[in-house]
Amino acid sequence: MTRQLAPAPSRRTVVKAAAATAVAAPVLAGAATARAAGGPAFLHGVASGDPLPDGVLLWTRVTPSPDAVPGSGLGADTPVRWEVAEDQAFSRIAASGTTTARAASDHTVKADVRGLRPATAYWFRFSAAAGQVLSPAGRTRTAPAAGAAAPNIRFGVVSCANWEAGWFSAYRHLAARTDLDAVLHLGDYLYEYASAGYAHGDTVVRPHAPLHEILTLADYRVRHAAYKTDADLRALHAAHPVIAIWDDHEFANDAWSGGAENHTPGAEGAWADRIAAAKQAYFEWMPVRASTEGTVYRRLSFGGLAELHLLDLRSFRSAQASVGSGAVDDPERSITGRAQLDWLKAGLAGSGATWKLVGTSVMISPVAFGSVPADLLAPLAGLLGLPAEGLAVNTDQWDGYTDDRKELIGHLRDRSVANTVFLTGDIHMAWANDVPVKAATYPLSASAATEFVVTSVTSDNLDDTLGVAPHTVSLVAAAAVQAANRHVKWVDMDGHGYGVLDVTAERAQMDYYAVSDKTRPDATSSWVRSYRTLNGTQRVERVTAPVR
Secondary structure, three states: OOOOOOOOOOHHHHHOHHHHHHHHOOOOHHHHHHHHHOOOEOOOOEEEEEEEOOEEEEEEEOEOOOOOOOOOOOOOOEEEEEEEEOOOOOOOEEEEEEEEEOHHHOOEEEEEEOOOOOOOEEEEEEEEOOOOEEOOOEEEEOOOOOOOOOOOEEEEEEOOOOHHHOOOHHHHHHHHOOOOOEEEEOOOOOOOOOOOOOOOOOOOOOOOOOOOOOOOHHHHHHHHHHHOOOHHHHHHHHHOOEEEOOOOOOOOOOOEOOEOOOOOOEOOEOHHHHHHHHHHHHHHHOOOOOOOOOOOOEEEEEOOOEEEEEOOOOOOOOOOOOOOOOHHHOOOOOOOOHHHHHHHHHHHHHOOOOEEEEEEOOOOOOOOOOOOOHHHHHHHHHHHOOOOOOOOOOOOOHHHOHHHHHHHHHHHHHOOOOOEEEEEOOOOOEEEEEEEOOHHHOOOOOEEEEEEEOOOOOOOOHHHHHOOOOOOOHHHHHHHHHHHOOOEEEEEOOOOEEEEEEEOOOEEEEEEEEEOOOOOOOOOEEEEEEEEEEOOOOOOEEEOOOOO
């Protein structure tokens, strides 16, 4: 496929470009000065997340002294002040407060700010040492008021960022945009493997910290902290509120409620201890509101236009089935767990929003890979966890839990729930799918929803696995997948990048962007394709240009 040059930026983007530059530029200025003096410092940037009509969650990490490195348990309790302002100069303070950074939470702090105006941009920052040490400033935005007729909502959409596999240029390009209401991160924010444990050939661009596979609370804290030393990731968090869910690699590969493929009981401790450590570090280091159950499934509203239902598909799922065993259809097995599935069904049926967006970390659309040529099926099998021989079905996706999917799709059909759009990561490829009621008879049978899948920020996909230039062999595999799965309207197996979802009353459109080379920190970004679903249709169609 020939990649096209990015279109000229919209006037909305150009007018605010100076503000974006101002957000990213001072990220380490105050921290460097404080560190040189041996006092408290803000070395991991600032972040915001989970925007509400009247508030937003703020985050930072304080390094109180040079020895108080992440995961060490060292360092004194440190008072921290936070401020939210209507202007970049912080001359008009809208809210402020104090908290304490403690070793028990790895000196991370959060402020769940309320009392702000809906659909409004704000600046925020933290300070320590009685105001003598300032964090970098960040910019955030509240959601539209409940029921408000917002003209549009626009999200950046990302997933699967393996530190060792490349640079986070996709984050830099999203940080530079000033037309986003938030960035949706669909999981695999980080990877748990030891250095070189998840890369093909000589492709370790930069080594993980720590170098070993992460198992303990200290390990997970160090890995989170290492990711937040990346300038592009810090810029993303400073520029936009991030709405995040987890997938498996925040814990261990192919995680389920009782274990994981990449966990060996005994040699690597008890799974319950490891998952507890991983979740604690996640909620410490991410701008995410934790529920009382310690999960990430939750719901956010954006006026009357869109409601976002975010799923946790690791904490409650049954173990993955063996391909060909018949267990994929077992009604006793679940990917969501009973309580979460009931919560989702009730939320979708009861929503008054025009669009029901569902953040799911793994693909819900059924996909069979058996028609892919043998020479390409083998590398796909290694990439996606498919069997090298036999039935080519990814049982880590909803394909491995067909009863849950059948119940959910039947619910959408029976309750006439229109305009449900699944937003998905995980698979390191970009897809645009209809979600059929019966895949075997599609397109003669109905489509109950649509699905947009974004590719990885850096994690390996087909061309990386094969060690070939993009699109030299994968077009054959993509064509075979589409021929056997007629609800799949498009699949790109080679690009790395991000999506931009724009939602209006008339349509929801995903614009797919790719970076030029994930191994280069100065990678450029270009538009690849766009797909949309029109209000009331439950089908995707190609669009010839991205949203301006």
